[in-house]
Every structure is written in C-alpha cells, then in structure tokens.
Amino acid sequence: MCRHYHGAVELIGRRWAGAILYALTDGPLHFAELKESVPGMSDRLLSCRLKELEKAGLVQREVQPGNRVRVSYELTDKGHSLEPVMAELRDWARHWHRA
C-alpha cells in the first residue's frame, strides 16, 4: 500500500474537494463564484475545504486590495498538476455512465 496515494485519494475525495479542484481548473474564482459552480455546498463547508486544500498546497488564496477587498482562489502548480488525473477520472466516469 502506498501511503502517498492513500493520502492523495482521501484528500481529493473528501466531500466536495474534488468538485472544488475541478471548478478551479478553468482559472481563479471568487468565493461566491465557486459556490455557484458547486451547487448544494454550504458556505461553511466550502470555507473548510478551501482551508484544507490551501494547507495541502493545492489552492492559493489571493487578496485583491481596493475599495472593496475581494478574495479569489486559484490552483497552485501542485493543484494544476492534478488536472490530468481529474480529466482521466472524468473520462472514466463518463465512459462507464454510458456503458
């Protein structure tokens, strides 16, 4: 058993974590945009998952100063490097959904 694999699969499989990462593959999103793109997730759970993903080095938080401070979230290099895995999993899921 590979403990690195185990850690990774449980991290991205945690409720909504995989969905958040997938939503960010198209570029940075504000909290509200992220919430819209993953329907059914509460604010609290979204914050919690974002913190976990930040801690794991997959997502980074960007604060844009201004009259109205805005916060956006984007994938780090480590997060982006998961894209092929996510794409392959998506293709697998689509294929077997049709089958």
Add this chain to the structure above:
Amino acid sequence: MCRHYHGAVELIGRRWAGAILYALTDGPLHFAELKESVPGMSDRLLSCRLKELEKAGLVQREVQPGNRVRVSYELTDKGHSLEPVMAELRDWARHWHRA
C-alpha cells in the same frame, strides 16, 4: 461541473475505498488478506466499503465452495479500468511528496 466526475471522485475517495481498490489491482484477495493489506481498517468498515464498491460495479465477490467456504474479492472490468487513474494519482502523490 460534471456530475459523473463528482460521483466518481467521491466514491473512490470515501474513507479507505481508494485503498481497497488499489490493494485489489494485483489480483483477487480474501477478506482477511484485504484487511491485512489496508492496516487500520475495521472489519465493519471493510465490509461496508466492499458492499458499496460491489454496488457501484467495481468489485465482485466470488464464493468458492468446498469443505470450508471461502469468499474472495476481485476487481470487475470497470474496476480494472480505474487502474490508470490510480497509477497516475499515485505518481502525482509520490512526485509531490519528494518536492
């Protein structure tokens, strides 16, 4: 958001599910062998995950009749077709562990 991807990532990410699938990539295992290969998992949780994975069509249960009935678990074609995804995730995890 692709709901097929979402379903797949949450299924294999459920606690220990990814680890069970990974352990079965080398061939069928009996319940006790599976339990040994995924240390720290209770009998009850292992049974529960195996039932979920059977229901999702990833694992099949094989009963070998005889003086002492033995049950083994193995990946279905659908389960085997997840192997490239698991391998890629393992490589990703190893790479970033070293980094």
